[in-house]
Amino acid sequence: MHLLILAILIPFFAAALIPFLYRRIGKLNIGWFVLIVPLALFIILAMRIPDISAGDTIAATLEWIPSLGINFSIYLDGLSLILALLITGMGSLVILYSIYYLSPYDSLPHFYAYLLLFMGAMLGVVLSDNLLVLYVFWELTSISSFLLIAFWFHRKNSRYGAQKSLLITVFGGFGMLAGFIMLHTMTDTFSVREIAASISQYTDHALFYPAMFLVLLGAFTKSAQFPFHIWLPDAMEAPTPVSAYLHSATMVKAGIYLVARFTPIFGGTSAWFWTVTLVGLVTLFWGSFCAVRQTDLKALLAYSTISQLGLIMSLFGMGSAALYFGDGSDGALYGLATFAALFHLVNHSTFKGALFMVVGIVDHQVGTRDIRRLGGLISFLPITFTFAMIGSFSMAGLPFFNGFLSKEMFFTASLNSASLPIFSAGTWGWLIPVIAWTASVLTFVYCMIIVFRTFLGQPQLKKLDKKPVEPPIGMLISPAILSLLIVGIFFAPNLLGDHLLRPALGGVLPGMAGAAPHITAWHGFQPELWMTLGIIVIGGILYATLRYWKKVYSLIPDTWTFNNLYNRFLAGLENNSNTLTSFYMTGYLPHYFAYIFTFFVLVAGGTLVFTGALSIDFSNDAPVKPYEFLLVLVMMIAAVAILFVRSRLTSILLNGVLGFSIAILFVLFRAPDLALTQLVIETVTTVLFLLCFYFLPELKKDRIPRNAKIRNAAIAIAGGTTVVLIALSVHSGKLFESISSYFENSYELAGGKNIVNAILGDFRGFDTMLESLVLFIAGIGVYTLIRIKSGKEPKKNEDK
Amino acid sequence: METLIILLVGVLTAVAIYLVLSKSLIRVILGTAIFSHAVHLLILSMGGLKKGTVPLLGEEAESYVDALPQALILTAIVISFAVTAFILVLAFRAYQELGTDDLEEMRGVNDE
Amino acid sequence: MKINDVILKTVSKAAVLIIFTFGIYLFLSGHNEPGGGFIGGLVLASAFVLLFLSHDSETISDAIPLDFKKISALGVLIAFASSTVPMFFGQPFMSQSFGYFDLPIFGKTELATVTVFEAGVALTVIGVVVNIIFSISEDE
Structure with missing residues (x-):
């Protein structure tokens, strides 16, 4: 088995081992053992960097259902490698952090088992080449996310958030599955690479656009794009390490990964360009707009994540235009957007991870995340403050942090797209840089809120549950590493760019890896620089005057929010299905039987009549002897008599008459084994009936209304007639040869x-x-x- | 012969359906027992009746009756015995716990 | 149920012996004549049932210290295990084989692996039927 296939499976095995291991290790925190898994995987994957950056790709296949074209095939290129490194790298940091974050009263084996489950599933998503395998892992990430959000399941909000995220992401996942199947219908393969190679023949296919939008539905729900973003803030009920890992660094990037992975397939069309770009930009704006009003630090970070995901999404949209031009200087111009998207993807994971960990530390050490109760923590938590500042300033796009570089590239890309000569960008293209800039101003504002409202100002120690002190050193290691990365990437961006981003660019825009730019912090007095300066000035003013314009938010009525829509939809769905179900699920057994038999008569009988299969032919019959006729007559009488007897004993005896008569029929029909079995079984059954009826009440007259009786009789007669007609038709016509002669070779x-x-x-x-x-x-x-x-x-x- | 047996199957089925639709659990059980009788006969008659001698090769006859339906029915007889026994005991225990064999009174609570 | 009927008890003892013999005959002859695991098992079970009916269940359960639940489980296990044996010889699951041997008293006899499988089925049938009847009759 290939090492990479093993890499996907290892977390699953480890997750299965945890319950056994947990009992053995005693007091030692199980997290230390879990930590080995992502660290080892990270090292394995990191050793592939030289190969991948040289332009190689690695593929391996394990047969699963080859007859259906479903194979466990994996494919590692630059794009997958970045994501896989993020998954394992962030995974290691988060697990290290969680060892100190979680209290010993939490159910640690559950937590780490779910986390490993997620890690394996997520690696599966980014490494699979086969669409159906990808889908399976995709839904597995949704499920593990569900389990992790509901980790503190005794809280109502956790359960609500978990359900919401599951419903929305799995809904999108189903859409995506339909899209995958459409792609298979078109191209007759489930392999992403094969589809990308042959898709150009199918752009006129009727399913091309439906498949595109369904795949995008999956991506947008997973990556919390507008208007599906509503699940992400509620997902913040999860423990903070989970929020840092799943809901900012990895799982929500799965949708972005999907868009990137499908860019070679759908990119270069107008619909893809505008849908991805606009949805991304709207999300970018709406997320940052909503983030400013939040008072809970984690909710703020959630909206900021939504906003940043929108930013990356829109960049992938803009970059897809490059495929229209192909290999050339124009292509390179727009391909820059894709490069920026990949760059920001990495940067976002670093600074958002750090910020989540900082918020987790504040929550852990102080007991609240409400910024109205926080303030002045700089003198108590100076180290934490440093990390918070680095993370926030990077997110705001300020110099000396990696966010600055990708933000500048984002502006360049949005300006490029505004002057795009295709896709009728001339009319609406100017919107792109305008929305981008406005949203960036708001981003600047909320970044300042995070740092200054929490750490500066007057300390309000009376409002806090505990006296704030710096956390244990172990909790600071992970944010420290991330902070170092944030600064390090700013000063040596091309190390990352050349080794990871360039090959990844080749994965998104085939053949354009060479177009990757050299990243520089300073490129003269360009429009991008003025945009950044404008953000700092306007953003600073807005932050200072926040309390004057905050009233804007109360202008949006609560009933109009998407959350409300979701809640009402869910409640309505539940009510309606309740009404519908209780209409026919009456809890009364005879009703259910009545449905079944009516359905049988209508469907089976109807098919018989309407397909003209009804045929009656007596010529094939065996002759009837008088005593046989008599026997059958006795049985009919006995059967009908059961309906009318009142005594239990008589009904049992009549049933016995039927059973033993059948045994005689079996003898007549040359079935000695059956006759023997039937005799013994009938005896035992009668004994059983007698034993049980000894305890059961006397049969009463069926007290059911007359019309119900008539209805039952009608169903019964119709059922009997249908059986007779079907049996006669079957007996009369032979559609194919009997296979029974084969068994005559039994000797x-x-x-x-x-x-x-x-x-x-x-x-x-x-x-x-x-x-x-x-x-x-x-x-x-x-x-x-x-x-x-x-x-x-x-x-x-x-x-x- | 086949037509006669098929008619018998029809009568048995109608009786079984009527019993199954009634309110008393005991009758429902009797109905299922009769139902399995009907089905066994139906399967057997579908294979053709009296078309040869017993399916034992020791007889060394020209032709044998179809053995496949017989094997199916043998399985079906044993399974239907198991099912009958199970629901009989279910009824018996339900009566012990609830004091009734009336399905109307056994309806679940409506709030679910 | 306490039944004290001397004639019934005496007759049933004799009858049970005959039924047992017949059941075992049916089981063994099943390969070539009517009979087999199901029928043999059922007939044997019915012998036990007769014992339970003619005597009271306490007497019988003291005289036959068998747990019929375990017998039925054993039967399923034998049926399954005997089916897996061919896999160790590179044959598909459930392959049966047979051969003819010259045994001292019986002469030329056919021995087939299917007999083991059938024995499992028979044990299951015995165990289940007796267990059902016994459970009900014991419960009061």
């Missing part, structure tokens, strides 16, 4: 002269084995029913 094939027994024991032995299993289960069921009574323990005299 040669199975060494038995009794054909029936040979079928049971040899030809169809599997059926027989499962049948005895069914019998066994029924026996256990009977025993359990009798022994286990409500509130009473089973009797102990059984075991001798």
Whole structure:
């Protein structure tokens, strides 16, 4: 098995091992063992950097369902490598952080098992080449995210947030699956690489655009794009390490990854360019706009994550225009946007991860994340403050931090797109830099809020639960590493650019890896610089005057929010399905039987009549002897008589008459095995009935209304007639040869002269084995029913 | 012969359906028992009746009756016994716990 | 249920012996004549049922110290385990084989692996049927 396939599976194995390990290790925190997994995977993946940056790719396949074209095939190129390194790298840092963050009263084995589950699933998403495998892992990330958000499941808000995220992301996932299947219908393959290679023949296909929008639906829901962003703020109920890991650094990037991965397939079309760019820009603006009004630090970070994801998304949209031009200077011009997107993808993970960890530290050390109660913490938490400042300033796009570089490139890309000569960008293109700049101003404002409202100003120690002190050193290691990265990337951006971003660019825009620019912090007095300066000035003014213009937010009525829409939709759905279900699920068994038989009569009988299959032909019949006729008559009378008897004993006896008569029929029809079995079974059944009826009440006259009786009789007669008609038609026409002559070789094939027994024991032995299993289960069921009574323990005299 | 048996199957099915639709749990159980009788006969008659001798190769006959339906029915008989036993005991225990065999009174609470 | 009927008890003892013999015969002859695991198992089970009915259940459960639940489980296990054996010889799951041997008293006899499988089925049937009847009759 290829090492990379193993890399996906290792976290799953580790997750399965945790419960066993947890019992063994005693007092030591299990997190230390878990930490080994992402660290080892990170090192394995990092060793691939030289190969990948040289332009190689690695592929491996493990057959799964080859007949359906579904194989466990993985593919590692620059794009996958960046994501995989983020997953394992951030994973290591977050696990290290969580060892100190979580309290020993939390259920640690659950936490780490879910986290490893997520890590494996996420690696699966970014490494799979096969769309269906990707889909499976995609939904697995949703499920593990659900489990992690609901980690403190005793809180109502956690459960609400978990459900919301699951519903929205899985809804999008289903859409995406439909899109994948459409792609398969078009191209007849599930492999992303093969689809990308052949898609150019199918751009006129009727399914091309539906598939594009469905895939985008999956991406937008997962990456919390407007208007599906509403699940992310509620997901903040998860423990902070989870928020840092899943809901800012990795899982929400899966949608972005998907867009990047599908750019070679759908990119270069007007619809893709505008949808991705506009949705991204609207999300960018709306996220930053909402972030400013938040008072909970984590909610603020959630909206800021939404906003930043929108930024990356819009950059991928802009970059897709390069595919229209192909290899050339124009292509390189727009391809810059994609490069910026990849760059910001990495940068965002560093500074947002650091910020989440800082907020986690504040929450952990002070007991609140409400900025109205915080302030002046700089004198108590100076180290934490430093990290907060580095992270925020980087996010705001200020110099000496990596955010500055990618933000500048973002402006360049948006200005380039404004003058795009295609996709009718001339009319609306100017909107792109305007929205980008406005949103960046708001970003600057909320970044300042994070730093200054929390750490500067008057300390309000009375409002705090605990006296703030710096956390244990272990909690500071991870944000420290991230802060170093933030600064380090600013001073040596091309180390990252040449080794990771350039090959990744080749993955998104095939053949354009060479167009990757050299990253520089200073490129003269260009419009981008003025935009940044404008942000600092206007943003500073807005921050200072925040309390005067904050009233803007109360202009939006609460009933119009998407959250409200979601809640109302969910409540309505539940009510309606409740009404609908209770309409026919009456809890009354005869009703259900009535549905079943009516349905049977309508469907089976209807099919028989309307397809013209009804045919009756008596010529093939065997002759009837008088005593046989008599026997059948007796049986009919006995059967009908059961309907009218009032006594239990008589009804049992009549049932016995039927059973034993059938045994006689079996003899007449040359079925000795059946006759024997039927005789014994009928005896035992009668004994059983007698035993049980000994305890059961006397049969009463069926007190059901007259019209119900008529209705039942009608259903019964219709059912009987349908069976007769179907049976006669089947008997009259033979559509294909009987296979029974095969079994007449039983002596040669199975060494038995009794054909029936040979079928049971040899030809169809599997059926027989499962049948005895069914019998066994029924026996256990009977025993359990009798022994286990409500509130009473089973009797102990059984075991001798 | 086949037509006669098919008619018998029809009568048994109608009786079984009527019993199953009634309110008393005991009748429902009787109905299912009769139902399995009907189905066994149906399967057997579908294979053709009296078309040869018993399916034992020791007979060394020209032709044998179809053995496959017989094998199916043998399985079905045993399974239907298990099912009958199970629901019989279910009814019996339900009566012990609830004091009724009336399905109308056994309806679940409506708030679910 | 306490039944004290001397005639019933005596007759049933004799009858049970005959039924047992018949059941074992049916089981063994199943390969070539009517019979087999199911039928053999059922007939044997019915012998136990007769014992339970004619005597009271305490007497019988003291005389036959078997847990029929375990017997049925054992039966399923045998049926399954015997089916997996061929896999160790590179054959598909559930392959059966047979051969003819000259045994001292019986002469030329066919021995088939399917008999083991059938024994499992028979044990399951016995265990389940007796367990069901016994559970109900014991419960009061």
